[in-house]
Amino acid sequence: MAKVTYIENNGKSHTINVENGLTVMEGAVQNNIPGIDADCGGSMACATCHVYVKEDWFNKIPSKQEGEDDMLDQAYEPKKNSRLSCQLIVSEELEGLIVNLPEKQI
Amino acid sequence: MIKTDVVIVGAGPTGLFCAHQLGIIGLKCEIVDNLDKIGGQCIELYPEKPIYDIPAIPECTGEELTNNLLKQIEVFKFKIHLNQRVEKISKEGSNWKLTTSTQQDFLSSNIVIAGGVGSFEPRKFSIKECEKYENNSVFYSIKDKSIFNSKTVAIFGGGDSALDWAIELSKNSKVILVHRRDEFRGASSSVDKIKQLEKENKIELFTKYQLSKISGDNNLEGIEIKHDDGKVKSLKINYLLGFFGLIMQLGPILDWGLNVDKKTIPVNTESFETNQKGIFAIGDICSYPGKLKLILSGFHEGALAARGCFKNAKPDEKLRFEFTTTSKSILKRLGKSN
Numbered sequence: 265m266a267k268v269t270y271i272e273n274n275g276k277s278h279t280i281n282v283e284n285g286l287t288v289m290e291g292a293v294q295n296n297i298p299g300i301d302a303d304c305g306g307s308m309a310c311a312t313c314h315v316y317v318k319e320d321w322f323n324k325i326p327s328k329q330e331g332e333d334d335m336l337d338q339a340y341e342p343k344k345n346s347r348l349s350c351q352l353i354v355s356e357e358l359e360g361l362i363v364n365l366p367e368k369q370i
Numbered sequence: 371m372i373k374t375d376v377v378i379v380g381a382g383p384t385g386l387f388c389a390h391q392l393g394i395i396g397l398k399c400e401i402v403d404n405l406d407k408i409g410g411q412c413i414e415l416y417p418e419k420p421i422y423d424i425p426a427i428p429e430c431t432g433e434e435l436t437n438n439l440l441k442q443i444e445v446f447k448f449k450i451h452l453n454q455r456v457e458k459i460s461k462e463g464s465n466w467k468l469t470t471s472t473q474q475d476f477l478s479s480n481i482v483i484a485g486g487v488g489s490f491e492p493r494k495f496s497i498k499e500c501e502k503y504e505n506n507s508v509f510y511s512i513k514d515k516s517i518f519n520s521k522t523v524a525i526f527g528g529g530d531s532a533l534d535w536a537i538e539l540s541k542n543s544k545v546i547l548v549h550r551r552d553e554f555r556g557a558s559s560s561v562d563k564i565k566q567l568e569k570e571n572k573i574e575l576f577t578k579y580q581l582s583k584i585s586g587d588n589n590l591e592g593i594e595i596k597h598d599d600g601k602v603k604s605l606k607i608n609y610l611l612g613f614f615g616l617i618m619q620l621g622p623i624l625d626w627g628l629n630v631d632k633k634t635i636p637v638n639t640e641s642f643e644t645n646q647k648g649i650f651a652i653g654d655i656c657s658y659p660g661k662l663k664l665i666l667s668g669f670h671e672g673a674l675a676a677r678g679c680f681k682n683a684k685p686d687e688k689l690r691f692e693f694t695t696t697s698k699s700i701l702k703r704l705g706k707s708n
Contacts (some may be wrong), residue, residue: 293632301633303487303618305654305663309415310487310618334555337528338615341496342550342580344598367496370617 266358270297270315273367282354288363289313289349299365306350308332311339312370313349315363325352325361340366372449374398375683376480376676377468379456379623382410383665384653385484386439388672393446394700395676397683400478401448402470404455404489409436411486411654412665414616425666435665445705455489457622464682466648480679483635483644483651484672489621493614495526499584500610507590508610518543518609524593526581527613528553533560535611540567546574546605548581548595576603584610623655631657641678642671648682650675 268291269279282291292300292313301312308331317325322345332351336342349363376392378385381403392399407413412421412432420429430438454470459481461467468476492510494500500508512535519542525532528549533556536547547564554561567573576595582602583594592606620633629636629645634657637643642650652671654663661667680689694700701707 303633309411311615312617333551333553334529337550337555338493338617340493370493370619 266354266356267360268354268358269360269362270299271362271364272297272299273365284355286354287350288315288352288354288358288361291354292349299369300349301369302350303370308335308348308351311335311337311342311348314339314342314366314369315347315349316343316345316366317347317352318362318364319345321361322347325358340368340370371475371477372400373477374400375478376400376482376679377402377456377466377476377478378482378484379403380410380484380486380653380655381405381408381450381452382484382486382653382668383412383435383439384486384668384672385410385482386436386443387669388482388484388652388676389446389448390439390443391673391676392679393443393448393703394694395680395689396699396703397676397679399448399482400476401450402454402456402468402474402476403450403452404471406453408440408450408452409433412436414490421665423664423666446703455621459626464648479648479682481649482672482675482679483623483649483655484653484668485620485623485655486618487620487633487654488618488623490616491619491621492612493617495581495584495610495612497581497584500612503584503586503590503610507586507608508584508612510612512611515539521608522546522606523609523611524548524605524607525611525613527615528555529613529615530556530560531613532556532611533564535613536573537563537567540572544574545572546576546607548576548579550578550580552577579603581610634661640674641681642675643678650678 265281268282271277278297280295289302303312304310336346375397376399378401381401389399417433454472456468457471458469459466465477465479466481518539522544524546525536526548536545539545568575578598579595582596585592594602594604596602635651637651637656639658642652644651652675653668
């Protein structure tokens with residue numbers, strides 16, 4: 265279990281306990297947090313679960329696998345700290361993770 | 371106006387197999403798709419990537435799957451209407467009237483929505499002012515490349531469309547290619563070609579840059595691009611092209627009076643009918659407890675939706691359950707008997 269904070273583009277913040285093994289995307293979708301669409305259901309086939317990972321966290325989390333950056337090319341306003349939240353698997357090490365949500369996904 | 375039993379919205383694997391099931395039980399159908407080709411996400415997102423979870427097919431690509439499904443329904447001679455999106459539907463007695471973006475009308479007792487996650491549309495620049503120049507000097511696809519001759523064109527993106535057009539347009543235009551990172555997702559042979567053209571000064575390449583500003587009055591005059599480290603560059607250009615891949619939008623389906631929950635349409639699992647009589651939803655677009663977004667689930671959903679359509683198309687007839695191996699009438703429909 266890890267506490268993950270999702271900050272909507274309008275500043276509204278949601279802190280949720282997400283079970284180990286779920287993805288940061290699933291944590292948001294299962295708790296009805298607006299701003300993460302996850303159209304493809306978490307198979308890295310779209311870019312609608314795009315989040316910005318707070319800078320101090322970005323280097324601590326497992327790095328991108330092949331294909332994730334290809335999808336991020338197709339995201340809305342990708343930045344250096346962009347990730348697909350379906351690729352971030354929650355574990356104790358992610359306790360306190362903060363992600364910012366983009367203005368929109370599509 | 372085309373009269374039919376069923377209009378299937380979406381020519382992906384789910385829609386195609388539903389058409390097969392309709393053909394088997396003796397119903398007519400017409401298929402409409404917004405894309406310029408058949409196959410839906412299989413063709414648009416992963417034509418060459420192998421799929422491993424189609425029952426009895428250990429491995430096949432999206433393209434092979436599509437071709438096999440087409441072969442399976444060939445005998446029914448169903449018409450597939452591409453490059454058009456169903457825009458409007460309205461009730462006409464017990465039928466639905468559908469109108470597409472190219473003004474094709476259908477009258478049908480059933481609609482099966484097999485629309486995946488919606489229709490594909492190009493991802494656009496996030497800078498609002500780009501809208502003002504869209505289809506004038508900002509483009510997301512190219513119809514007539516001659517308009518770029520002897521002009522300066524900035525191309526954004528890192529996939530095959532961006533690379534292929536950069537290479538092609540560099541023959542007659544000044545091309546500036548801009549991408550948000552150093553790696554390109556396009557074919558490596560195209561990346562090599564781009565690097566070579568850059569060396570020959572035929573293409574100007576900016577990586578780790580993104581569009582930050584666009585300027586001009588009636589016509590586009592210039593843009594500013596911003597590097598990851600904050601550095602800004604101004605460029606004078608005539609045309610701006612963006613190739614960021616496709617996004618999926620539910621579009622007009624949202625206005626059809628259907629219940630929609632998180633971009634999906636709730637259905638009953640007996641016939642996959644929606645809250646509107648005669649409108650069914652199958653594949654990725656439908657939702658019900660336990661829904662899996664797998665192609666095999668779409669096949670099952672299509673088979674049941676087809677039976678649901680039968681009740682509306684032929685209310686006075688009783689549909690008997692039959693196997694393709696033994697049913698004389700099915701074999702006849704399949705062209706397998708005299």
